[in-house]
Amino acid sequence: MLTASARTDQSGSLQETFLRLPAKPNRQLDHLPGDYGLPVFGHTWGLLTNGPRLTAAMVARYGPVFRSSALFQRSVALVGPDAAQFVLLDPDRNFAARPAWDTILGGLFDNGLLLRDLDDHRAHRRVLQQAFKKPVLDSYCQTLNRFLGEGITAWPSGRHFDFYPAVKQLLLDNAIESFFGADPARDVAPLNRAFIDMLDATLALVRRPLPGTRWRRGVHGRRALECYLASQLDARKANPGNDFFSTLCTAANDESGGLSDSEIIDHLMFLLFAAHDTTSSTLSSMIRILCQYPQWQERLREEFSTLDAAALQTEHFGALPQTDWFFRETLRMHPPVPAIIRRTARACEWSGYTLPANTAVFLPIRFNHRMEQFWSSPGQFDPERWSPGRxxxxGHSFQWLPFGGGAHKCLGLHFAEMQTKIFLYHLLRNYRIAGDQKHRPRIRYVPLEIPGNGLPVLLSPR
Incomplete structure (x- = not known):
């Protein structure tokens, strides 16, 4: 079992403080500007129907620090890059990730990297980084090119189909194979079902395993994944392959000797969660934008054609500047996770206001990405804002945070970039894509930004 000894007595006492925070956050926030909305339900309806509009209205009325209530929880918004830097760099160790995310992921994705703090988090992150080093990522390229290329060409052309469920299934199949090294013919389908049940359970209001409930299906899904991974541990250790599972099984740590079996399983399930839905969201946003701005299909396709390569490799990325601008601008306008959440481990101050201990805090990343102080015409899709000279x-090192920042910055950001660009490469070299003019795109913002109507599209072979 991987353990982290506290470097100082203060660090050890802080770890205890973080672990002992009550499950429910502090509700005494009346000294802050803001309002709680409707009795009981608060601003839940506004959050679910159009969270960005709700945030903009609250900022306009109350300023960059405000209290609110939604989904039966009171919280405080800290708006802007300065606030994001204060919370995410956290030099005084005031903010905890585990209790914030535990309300959503606890019981399903326990002990994942985002549910760890301080020295414990640092020790586990150091081991997991071995699965995301450049030589390891390069080895995944061949698998990604094959899997995504074959999957895209298997989609229907000449008629409309719903892009979001199709890409979600394709990426999940790919993730199960890449992360777990599962047998595509035998294991992928039941593992997919188990994982989907776990994802669905994160939205459960009733968190007891009652018959017929989301939570019960999610708990059973976790058990099924645990059993599968446990049954494969010895084989992966004895004969490792080119997958994340094998990499974690063979990872060594100078201080501890590596991860325990249960830690390997916990991290694999959380990595699958963290990587899958966010990339599905990002690709859906990209496709919606490509349908809206077909000139960018042509620009990317022309740039891809300069490579004259059947497969996209990481060494090609430097030759694709416009693809990179497109990638970054999409994530600016449509970050998959619209807000980053934390819990105060102890009372602290920001912008003249006191945040009591155990207060739920959120950083509205999507709003920050559209602040006029940092972006010209922020509501306009403009990839060239990333080009040399602009x-x-x-303007600020924390004004663009689709992958978070600080100690908990997304560990798989380079894998996500690689997967996304390889997908675009195979799609646009083979197809033109158009939206369904009969259906206006709808967007859901909670828990991730995804199409509310499946995103019907039409693929036309080139």
């Missing part, structure tokens, strides 16, 4: 992202 480089608007340089």
């Amino acid at each position: 480089e608007e992202y340089k």
Whole structure:
């Protein structure tokens, strides 16, 4: 079992403080500007129907620090890059990730990296980084090119189909094979079902395993994945393959000797969760934008054609600047996770206001990405804002945070970039894509930004 000894007595006492925070956050926030909305339900309806509009209205009325209530929880918004830097760099160790995310992921994705803090988090992150080093990522390229290329060409052309469920299934099949090294013919389908039940359970209001409930199906799904991974541990250790599972099984740590079996299983399930839905969201946003701005299909396709390569490799990325601008601008306008959440481990101050201990805090990343102080015409899709000579992202190091920042910055960001660009490469080299003019795109913002109507599209072979 991987353990982290506290470097100082203060660090050890802080770890205890973080672990002992009550499950329910502090509700005494009346000293802060803001309002709680409707009795009991608060601003839940506004959050679910159009969270960005709700945030903009609250900022306009109350300023960059405000209290609110939604989904039966009171919280405080800290708006802007300065606030994001204060919370995410956290030099005084005031903010905890585990209790914030435990309300959503606890019982399903326990002990994942995002549910760890301080020295414990640092020790586990150091081991997991071995699965995301460049030589390891390069080895995944061949699998991604094959899997995504074959999957895209198997989609229907000449008629409309719903892109979001199709890409979600394709990426889940790919993730189960890449992360777990599962047998595509035998294991992928039942593992997919188990994982989908776990994802669905994160939205459960009733968190007891009552018959017929989301939570019960989610708990059973976790058990099924645990049993599968446990049955494969010895084989992966004895004969490792080119998958995340094998990499974690063979990873060594100078201080501890590696991960325990249960830790390997917990991390694999959380990595699958963290990687799958966010990339599905990002690709759906990209496809919606490509349908809206077909000139960018042509620009990316022309750039891809300069490579004259059947498969996209990581060494090609430097030759694709416009693809990179497109990738970054999509994530600016449509970050998959619209807000980052934390819990105060102890009382602290920001912008003249006191945040009591155990207060739920959120950083509205999507709103920050559209602040006029940092972006010109922020509501306009403009990939060239990332080009040399403009480089608007340089105004503040925390103004663009689709992958978070600080100690908990997304460990798989380079894998996500690689997967996304390989997908676009195979799609646009083979097809033109158009939206369904009969159906206006609808967007859901909670828990991730995804199409509310499946995103019907039409693929036309080139």
